[in-house]
Amino acid sequence: MKKEFLIERQGRAFVLYAGLLDLAHQNGLKSIRTELVQVPNENNNRVAISIATVILEKEGIERSFTGIGDAAPNNVAPAMQTCLIRMAETRAKARALRDAVNVGVTAFEELGEEDATDGAPERGYTVPMRPARPDREATSLRIANSSAAPRPAASRPAPVTPDPKVHPNALRSEAQADAIRSLCRRGDKDADAVVKERFNVAGLDALTQAQASEMIRALNERTSARTAAVS
Numbered sequence: 001m002k003k004e005f006l007i008e009r010q011g012r013a014f015v016l017y018a019g020l021l022d023l024a025h026q027n028g029l030k031s032i033r034t035e036l037v038q039v040p041n042e043n044n045n046r047v048a049i050s051i052a053t054v055i056l057e058k059e060g061i062e063r064s065f066t067g068i069g070d071a072a073p074n075n076v077a078p079a080m081q082t083c084l085i086r087m088a089e090t091r092a093k094a095r096a097l098r099d100a101v102n103v104g105v106t107a108f109e110e111l112g113e114e115d116a117t118d119g120a121p122e123r124g125y126t127v128p129m130r131p132a133r134p135d136r137e138a139t140s141l142r143i144a145n146s147s148a149a150p151r152p153a154a155s156r157p158a159p160v161t162p163d164p165k166v167h168p169n170a171l172r173s174e175a176q177a178d179a180i181r182s183l184c185r186r187g188d189k190d191a192d193a194v195v196k197e198r199f200n201v202a203g204l205d206a207l208t209q210a211q212a213s214e215m216i217r218a219l220n221e222r223t224s225a226r227t228a229a230v231s
Contacts, residue, residue, distance in 0.1 A: 001015060001019050001023065002022070005018060005019025005020075005022065006019070007108050009108070013105055014106055014111070015098075015106070015107055015108065016108055016109070017090070017093075017094055017097075017107050017108070017109045020094060020097040020098060020101060020107060021097065023101040024054065024056065024100055024101055027056050027101060028056045028057045028058040029054070029055075030055045031053075032052060032053070032054050032055075032096070032097075034050055034051065034052045034092060034093060035050065035051045035053075035175065036048070036049075036050050036085065036089070037049040037051055037173070037216075038173075038175075038176065038209075038216075039085070040071075040072070040084045040085065044209065044210060044213045045213075046072055046073055047070055047071070047072040047084075047213055048070065048071045048072070048085045048088035049070045049088055049176075049179065049213065049216055049217075050070075050085070050088040050089040050091075051066060051067070051068050051069075051092055051175075051178075051179055051182070052066065052068075052093040052095070052096040053065070053096060054066075054067075054093075054096040054097055054100045056100055063100070065096050065097075065099040065100040066096055066099075066182055067091075067093065067094070067099065068092055068095070068182065068183060068220050069087075069088045069094070069095060070091070070217050071083075071084040071085070071087035071088040071091065071112070072084065076112035077112045080112040087112050090110065090112075091110045094107035094109055094110050095110070171205075171206075171207070171208060172208060173209065176207075176212035177191075177204055177205075177212070179216050180194075180195070180204060180215055180219065181204075183216065183219035183220060191204050192204050194219075195207060198215065199211055
């Protein structure tokens with residue numbers, strides 16, 4: 001990682017999102033796609049949840065990496081409390097990119113600091129395959145261009161989040177179930193077994209939306225803790 005992409009705050013080292021993106025381009029970044037799993041509202045304690053998928057391609061072989069990010073009023077900076085969806089997506093993209101380029105250091109933008117911007121569009125993007133440019137000016141131009149390019153309206157994914165007016169006791173959404181399965185696979189755990197242990201219910205299909213949201217946050221925190229311990 002280039003020194004200009006590293007930052008220190010209160011004695012801790014962080015990597016900038018731009019650095020993760022630069023490494024991903026060097027390793028054959030093909031696309032970054034994001035999906036909003038949960039819209040923040042009063043019924044779910046204003047927790048936004050997003051999933052990001054990073055695809056790298058080299059020599060015709062694709063590798064896929066996913067990251068899940070959540071954002072709530074109690075885990076972002078005060079100035080970012082009106083940007084919960086964006087923060088959830090930023091965290092998801094950063095975590096997926098960190099897995100993709102094998103960086104265990106937390107991205108500065110994941111903290112939600114007022115002066116942190118992720119340098120990439122909020123709804124994901126796709127980039128064409130091209131050789132990485134070694135010079136810094138070309139890299140900066142590439143990042144700027146990917147940020148500025150609008151995503152075609154026809155390619156935007158249909159919303160998959162539960163209706164904000166839905167009662168919190170409504171059953172979990174399929175997107176929430178997919179997020180729980182993905183997080184459990186990372187820890188080599190069975191999703192139904194984890195759910196039964198935590199909520200004493202029949203399994204994943206018996207979860208309410210509120211329980212699913214709590215489960216995703218808990219699993220995400222465990223995954224982040226394991227990553228920090230390894231790094």
